[in-house]
Amino acid sequence: MSSHFESVPEAALTGSLRDFRSPEGPDLMSRITGFYDWQNLRREHQLWPYARSTSTAPTAHCEARSDIGEAFSGINFGSQDYLSLSSHPALKEAAIKAIGEYGVHSAGSAALLGNTANSLLLEQGLSEFLGGREVVLYPTGWAAGYGSVQGFVRANDHVVMDILAHSCLQEGAKAATQNIHYHGHLNLDALARKLERIRSADPDNGIMVVTESLFSMHSDTPDIGAMRALCDQFGATLLVDCAHDLGSIGDDGLGHLGLQNMMDAADIIIGSFSKTFGSNGGFIAVKTKAAAEYLKYYSATHTFSNALSPVQAASVLAALNIVRSEEGRTLRRKLMDNILYLRAQMAKAGLETLGDPSPIVPVRLGLEGVGRFASRNLMALGGIANLVEYPAVPQGGARFRFQVMASHTRADIDQVVRVLAEAMHNADIEYRLGHEGQSDAVSGATAAA
Ligand SMILES: Cc1ncc(COP(=O)(O)O)c(C=O)c1O
Incomplete structure (x- = not known):
């Protein structure tokens, strides 16, 4: 231990990434070096x-x-592989088989020729798991979160989100509109007040309410039924990101949406494969074919990014089969x-x-x-x-x-x-x-x- 009792400059114990987020000056490359020094x-x-x-x-x-x-x-305790599926023999076998059949690359956007038989089976399996929703796949969970907001929200619409909503949701909102309204973490009264104010000032445009079923830094959960009721009252669309609890929580693996008996409450569910399903990738699940088809051509991270690799699609499909078993x-x-x-x-x-x-x-x-x-x-x-x-x-x-x-x-x-x-x-x-x-x-x- 004694070697650890050293003199440490205060600057190494204080400061944060935020200090270097908005550097100023005309030279984009030289103005960022303060971060590297710190x-x-x-x-x-x-x-x-x-x-x-x-x-x-x-x-x-x-x-x-x-x-x-x-x-x-x-x-x-630093890896997110909740069911320990990333080294499961069934996933490895599926991955190796997929390499044999398809090689290692999707070689195209899913909007063009990037899908494989496995990615189609994965969409179908997820759809069944989620009670019959339409599912669209994304190359990462981040891409799904970003695409879910950017895909549906337009400049005149509003996004109301929990202050702790994941970066992918916040960045998707910023790309879509300037009308972003944050409410305190899990604070339903604040959400209600925001919705009331927005709706009374603007009866004509859309409102997307964005939350997570399990917040990834705080490990807590909103009352999804109450959020649904507020969305109904003010004509808003509810999006729930279930990246961390889908597959890992609840006897049936349906996470807090399942535990709260609220599978139907979210208009849009987004998820990630990278925590429980043993590979990179993500999805958006919506209630209609029209919404899914719209996403395929209007959410940039699906349309303009290469699809899940054949290895990822096969691995996640094998993981899903285990999750449901x-x-x-x-x-x-x-x-x-x-x-x-x-x-x-x-x-x-x-x-x-x-x-x-x-x-x-x-x-x-x-x-x-x-x-x-x-x-x-x-x-x-x-x-x-x-x-x-x-x-x-x-x-x-x-x-x-x-x-x-x-x-x-x-x-x-x-x-x-x-x-x-x-x-x-x-x-x-x-x-x-x-x-x-x-x-x-x-x-x-x-x-x-
Ligand atoms: C709530 C939430 N949404 C989305 C993501 C992004 O998922 P991925 O890491 O699979 O891109 C994460 C993970 O970091 C997350 O915690």
Whole structure:
């Protein structure tokens, strides 16, 4: 530990990506270097935990490298493979078979010649899973989220969205209209007030209400029935992004839409394959053929981007078959068992988890500086979880995002909670004592400990 009690410049413990978002000056390339300097300062002190790469499959135990090539390994709670399907033999077999039949590339947009028999079967399977909706596939979940708003909303329309809606939804809205209205996270009264104001001022244009069924940084969920009622009252269209809970939550895998018995409530459902379905890709599910056909030619990320590769389509189809099977049900039970056990063990260790039980378990760290030390310590102690900082979460609300998989064992969980508690305990001390100019006091504290 003593080597960690070093003097760390304040700038490496403060600041955020937001500081460099709007650089000014005529030279686009030179005005951005401040970010690189700040990033390197953090790197020098091993406080830059981003852009890491795995050297093995992203399984419960994994080997990885930092973005400057330093090797580390540990119990992995930093990958989003909730049912552990990405290394499942059925997915691997489907992928290999698809390569044999199709090669590795779709070689075209789905609006042209990019579909394969597997992508068509995937659309059909998802349609059945979602109760008969029309499904349109996208190359990523991000592309689906962006395309769902950009595809339907026009300049005079309005988008009303939860302040924490995912970047893909926010960027899609920005591309579509300037009439974007944010409401407080999960705040239905604020949503109602916005809708009332917008509708009374503008009876003629569309309103899209945008939310997520499981928020990915907070692990919480809106009351979808209440949102549907507000949409009905004010003539709005409801979009729900179920990237994180579809397939992983609920006995039947239908996520919070299913748990709340609200499968029909959303006009538009969007999802990602990258959390539960073992591969990149995404989809939009709508209620009519007309809406699906419109998306195919008017949502840019479908029309003007190459389709899912044959490997992705075959892998996701194999994953969907598992998600819908008894095996999927068993994996979801195992996953939820792990989630509840992880939360319980963290509480016993005095750690504060946020939100509701889901494959995302946020753990409060607080100040960004404390979070950066904790992240460095966790990695050194053999635990892997992602650090989330402002602006992805509120300032001073840094957290670890643990992502639980069905393949974690109780021994993995016990071990990671042990090292997490140690990592956080040491981070508190390091933060208090480790600021620049405090190194003498730190040495004294270490000696006394
Ligand atoms: C809520 C939400 N929507 C969409 C996406 C984008 O999905 P993908 O990573 O598959 O592009 C993500 C994942 O990062 C997400 O959390």
